[in-house]
Amino acid sequence: MTLAFVGGTHRTVPLALRERLAFSAEQAAEALVRFRERFPGQEGVLLSTCNRVEFYAAGERSDVPPPPPDQLLSFLAECRGIDADLLTPVLAGDRDEAVVRHLFSVAAGLDSMVLGEPQIVAQVKQAWSLAQESRTAGPLTGEMFQAALRTAKRVTTETAIGRERLSIPSVAVADFASGVFERFDDKRILLIGAGKMAGETLRYLRAAGARDIVVVNRTAGRADELAGRLGARAGRFEDLAAELSAADLVVSTTGATEPVVSPELFGQAESRRGGRPLVVLDLAVPRDFDPRIGQRPGVWLYSVDDLAAACDANRKSRQRELPAALTIIDEETQRFMGDLHHRSTAPVIERLRAGWSETGEAELDRLFRRLPTLDDAARAEIRQAFDRYAAKLLHPPLASLRSESRAGSPHGLLDALKRLFDLKD
Amino acid sequence: MVEFVSGISVVCFAASYAVALLCEASRLLFRSGVRGAAMIAFAAAGLVAHTLFLGWRATHEPAVPLSSAFDWYLLAAWVLAGGYLWLTIANPRTPVGLFMLPVVLGLIGAAQVSSRAPFPQSPATQIWGAIHGSFNLAASVAVAIGALAGCLWLIQAGRLARKQPPLRSFRLPSLERLAHTTERTLAIAAWTAAAGFFSGIILNAVNRQRGLLETVPWNDPVVLRMAGLVVWLVTAAAAARITSRRADGPRIASWLSLVSFGVLTASILWGLFGTTRHGVPPIQPAAAHADPEATP
Numbered sequence: 001m002t003l004a005f006v007g008g009t010h011r012t013v014p015l016a017l018r019e020r021l022a023f024s025a026e027q028a029a030e031a032l033v034r035f036r037e038r039f040p041g042q043e044g045v046l047l048s049t050c051n052r053v054e055f056y057a058a059g060e061r062s063d064v065p066p067p068p069p070d071q072l073l074s075f076l077a078e079c080r081g082i083d084a085d086l087l088t089p090v091l092a093g094d095r096d097e098a099v100v101r102h103l104f105s106v107a108a109g110l111d112s113m114v115l116g117e118p119q120i121v122a123q124v125k126q127a128w129s130l131a132q133e134s135r136t137a138g139p140l141t142g143e144m145f146q147a148a149l150r151t152a153k154r155v156t157t158e159t160a161i162g163r164e165r166l167s168i169p170s171v172a173v174a175d176f177a178s179g180v181f182e183r184f185d186d187k188r189i190l191l192i193g194a195g196k197m198a199g200e201t202l203r204y205l206r207a208a209g210a211r212d213i214v215v216v217n218r219t220a221g222r223a224d225e226l227a228g229r230l231g232a233r234a235g236r237f238e239d240l241a242a243e244l245s246a247a248d249l250v251v252s253t254t255g256a257t258e259p260v261v262s263p264e265l266f267g268q269a270e271s272r273r274g275g276r277p278l279v280v281l282d283l284a285v286p287r288d289f290d291p292r293i294g295q296r297p298g299v300w301l302y303s304v305d306d307l308a309a310a311c312d313a314n315r316k317s318r319q320r321e322l323p324a325a326l327t328i329i330d331e332e333t334q335r336f337m338g339d340l341h342h343r344s345t346a347p348v349i350e351r352l353r354a355g356w357s358e359t360g361e362a363e364l365d366r367l368f369r370r371l372p373t374l375d376d377a378a379r380a381e382i383r384q385a386f387d388r389y390a391a392k393l394l395h396p397p398l399a400s401l402r403s404e405s406r407a408g409s410p411h412g413l414l415d416a417l418k419r420l421f422d423l424k425d
Numbered sequence: 426m427v428e429f430v431s432g433i434s435v436v437c438f439a440a441s442y443a444v445a446l447l448c449e450a451s452r453l454l455f456r457s458g459v460r461g462a463a464m465i466a467f468a469a470a471g472l473v474a475h476t477l478f479l480g481w482r483a484t485h486e487p488a489v490p491l492s493s494a495f496d497w498y499l500l501a502a503w504v505l506a507g508g509y510l511w512l513t514i515a516n517p518r519t520p521v522g523l524f525m526l527p528v529v530l531g532l533i534g535a536a537q538v539s540s541r542a543p544f545p546q547s548p549a550t551q552i553w554g555a556i557h558g559s560f561n562l563a564a565s566v567a568v569a570i571g572a573l574a575g576c577l578w579l580i581q582a583g584r585l586a587r588k589q590p591p592l593r594s595f596r597l598p599s600l601e602r603l604a605h606t607t608e609r610t611l612a613i614a615a616w617t618a619a620a621g622f623f624s625g626i627i628l629n630a631v632n633r634q635r636g637l638l639e640t641v642p643w644n645d646p647v648v649l650r651m652a653g654l655v656v657w658l659v660t661a662a663a664a665a666r667i668t669s670r671r672a673d674g675p676r677i678a679s680w681l682s683l684v685s686f687g688v689l690t691a692s693i694l695w696g697l698f699g700t701t702r703h704g705v706p707p708i709q710p711a712a713a714h715a716d717p718e719a720t721p
Contacts, residue, residue, distance in 0.1 A: 160456070175590040179581060182599040275670040277600065298672030300585055310590040 002065070002140065002340065005099040006072040007047070007054025008091040010113050017090065021080055023048035025130065031079040032134035038075065042066050043138035045145065047106070047127040049120070051113050056103065058140040069093020100144060101333045107148035108155040109162060110325055115318045116161035121152050144336065151332040158328060161321040166314055168307045169197055172281045173204040175310060177249055180279050180300050185209040190247035192216055192240070192261075193254030194226045197283045201251050202230055216243055218254070244269035249279045252288035260288040270296065281307075334406070342405035348414050349398060351423045356390050431485075433478045435499075439533045441471025442506060442526055449522035452595060461517050468510050468522070475503050492543045494696075497558055498536035502529045504566050518596035524573045531690075538697055553628040560621030561651075564614045564658070565689060571610030572686030575679035578603040582676065604675035607682050608665050614685065615655075615662035622655045650692045657688045 013021065023031060028046045035044045035057075043058040043066070055076055059066035067075070073091050077084035094102060102111070107124045109116045128145040131137035156162055165171045181187060189210050191198055194217055202213065213232035217223035220236065227234035235243050244250065244266065254260055266289075280301040282289045287303055294301030364386060368379060397417060404410035417423065448464040451457070479499060509525040581597040591597065625648075629641050641648060665678040 171590065176585065176588075178599060179585050179591065179597070180600045182602040270672075273672070275672045275674050277672070277675075296672065297676070302588060306588040310588065313590060 002058060002344075003096050003099040003144070004057045004066045004069055004072060004093070005054060005095075005102060006069040006076065006091050006093040007052060008087070009052040009111065012092065013053075013090045017082075017086065018051075018053070020082055021053045021076070021087070022050070023053065023080070027079070028127075028130055029134050031076075032131060032136045034079060035075065036134065036136050039067050042136075043131075043141040044136040045127055045131040045141050047124060049123050052106070052111075054106070056099065056141060056144070058138065058144070069095070097333060097337050100147075100336050101329060103144060103148045104151040104329045104332055104336075107152040108325060108329060109152070110155075110322070110329065114166055115315070115322070116155075116325075117166075118156070118162050121149065124148060124152075140340075143339075147332060147336045151329060154328050154332065155325045159321040159324045161318050161325050166311050166318075167200070168283065168304065168311060169201040169204050171310050171314065172201060172283070172302060172307050173208060176300070176302055176307070177205075177279050177281065178208065180277055181248065183209055184249070185211055187212065187248035188246050189213045190216065190235075190243050190250045191226075191230075191232065192250065192252040192288060193256075193284065194222060198226075198251060198253040199230070201253075201281060201283065202232075205249070205251075210249075214243055214247070216240060218256075241265055241268040242272075244278075245272035247278065248276065249281070250289075251281045251283065253283045254288050256284070256288060257286060259286075259290045260284075261293065262290050263292050266290075266293045266296070273298075283307075337408075338406040341409045342402060344409060345401050345405060345414060348417055348423060349401070352394065352397075352417065352421055355421060355423065356394065360386050360390055430477050430481050433474050433481070435478070435533060435537060438471040438474040438478065438506075439530060441467045441474065442529055442533075445471065446522060446526040446530070449520055449526065452520055452523075464522065465510070465513060468506065468513065468526075472503070472506050472510055475499070475506060479503060492554075492558075493541055494539035495536050495541040497562065498532045498539060501562050501565050502532035502536070504562070505529045505532070505569055508566075508570065516596075516598070519598060520595055521573065521577075524576055525569070528569050528573075535693055535697060553624055553631060557621055557624040557628050560617045560624055564618035564621055564654075567610045567614035567617060568658070568682075568685050568689045571607050571614060571682035574603045574606035574610065575682035578607060578675060578679040579683075582679075600675065604678065607675070607678045608669060611658070611662045611665045611678060611682055611685065615658040618651075618655045618658045622651050625651065647696060650695050654688055654692050658685055661685050 008018070008021070010018065023046060028048055031046055032044060035042070035046075039057070041059070041064050045056045047054045047056070053076070055072050057066035057072055070093065073087055073093065074084050076082075076091070077087050103124075105111045107121060109118065109120050112120055124145065128137065128141075131141065165174055177184075184205060187210060189202070189205055189212065191202065191213060194215075202210075205213075213227075213230065214235045215223050215227040215230065215232045216235040216237050216239075217226065218237050220234070223234040223237070226232075240261070244261070245268075252260065275298060277298045277300065280289055280293070280299065282301060282303045285304055289301055289303075291301070291303070293299055364383060367382070368374060374382075397413075401410055401413055401417075404413050445464050445467040448460050448467065451460060479496070482496060505525055506529045509522055509529065512519070512521045512525075577597055578600060581600055581603065584591070584597070585600070597603075625641075661681040661684070665674070665681055668674040668677045671677075
């Protein structure tokens, strides 16, 4: 065993326990220092996000294997002051190839709550950086995490798993409002109410260039407070018709139980709009805009249900990309494990070469003593012939070793080579 | 090199554009990482061959661009193909080729069935001939681009009305941009078509006054269809302008641009297969005396 892992995610660990198990950056650094002291010579990386806590350990030397998953679990429990028995049923452990496959899937967002979400890549990078700073990172975890980031990049570029938007505000702005308007820096944005999705929608609109934002609320003080927080201008709720006539895009998130904008109220505003198109993102439940307003020419009205349906379609589209992403994970895992196994054969190959070279040198010395009349050019020719002969004889066993490494650790072949050529550890 | 350029035929660039069109159409069927590059490569190869072909004709034939119906159609196709390439490079996920490349291929097809004989010219009428041809070319290109924008507006508006998120490989420009393009191209088409028509009248008058070349009678089919096209385009541009401050203005302008394209297509087909005295060599006095209405 060279790799071990233990961890749990939102799927297996209840929220209450996940909150207790989660590590802040400082706590993670402390835990890594403690790991270094507890398991000297071992490599360790701790990945802690709001949806997962995972510990990856590695030990390259066969005589000092990494701590097994149950020890890692006890270590995590001790670090967070949680009874290990509570964690045993909800944390999973794995070894070697399964660890690599799991990390690659995590980095590619395939194990995330939102399939294909991109933030996890940055979190994996942060976890690796923290391990480097805490001096628990090593060559094996280094290669594994670099390969994980490479795999995530492949999945992103070769599949469309992360391309479709899944949050209602992002779909509202990027897929619908941007379908109507080319730019937002010359548009008037009207925010009605202060619902929970208002802030996030405005964040997307600001990123798209929106600058002229007006906030209206039944409670004037709340509108002032919200406008100040969002860097917008507060308007009067009594002037809603006038604000509607000046607006190009409306985000409505009030908690009203009846529609705030009736066809009659909208009719007053419509006559003063001069035919300009109006996008309405009605994110309130119950709806703030009477649905009949959406049938007026030049009005593009989207309710939460409309946007949620688009989000679902995007989610299904991501699911369709999953097989292609899993194929990439499989390819990269096989490649990584092949390299890892091949690397484990390096000491045996080294000893084999050294043994043959030693024998060859001894034979050459003997030969050159018997033939003292040989000049330097002739000696060099003979030496080269010996080297070529040795390389050709060594090639078939080394090629077999390389080929066997692709399928797994070639213990059988290594043992055979050691016995056949009397190689000592 | 000379041998290579002289060997370029219409089939070479038409085939390149056709392959680029197939690549565009395949967007609807499957996703590919190399399709964008292949599409641009084929369109660019076609445009280079197209340019070399027109350049060769301009330098080696007794004709310059716009001096025959054949060259006029090929030049119009060349302008649109260049526009397609530019739009595709600037907006790789917008399938403009699905709409523009059939027009390009249609114009190349029209060139193939039209006369390669140069329009008769004299030094006195050469400038007016060039102005007449250029304005008509600009009007046709503007109508084609306007129809493309109008068609995309209707598709995009339908998609947004049905609350459908955009397809990954089939991104459309915003309604705002499409409406702006449609209205602008309708106006440009009206102005340039009118300028082309009136420069044609002046060209005809110069010919008649100086007795240089054969004049085109006012009731010639070409005169009638061009007059009809100008009247339609001016009406359409005015209607689009008047309705631009209405909420349904962009939809009206989109339909007007599509109808304008239909009128232009009908006009071109009428020109290809109808009889005319437009652009034919002058009748010799003896022949004219024998048969004043003869059409070569």
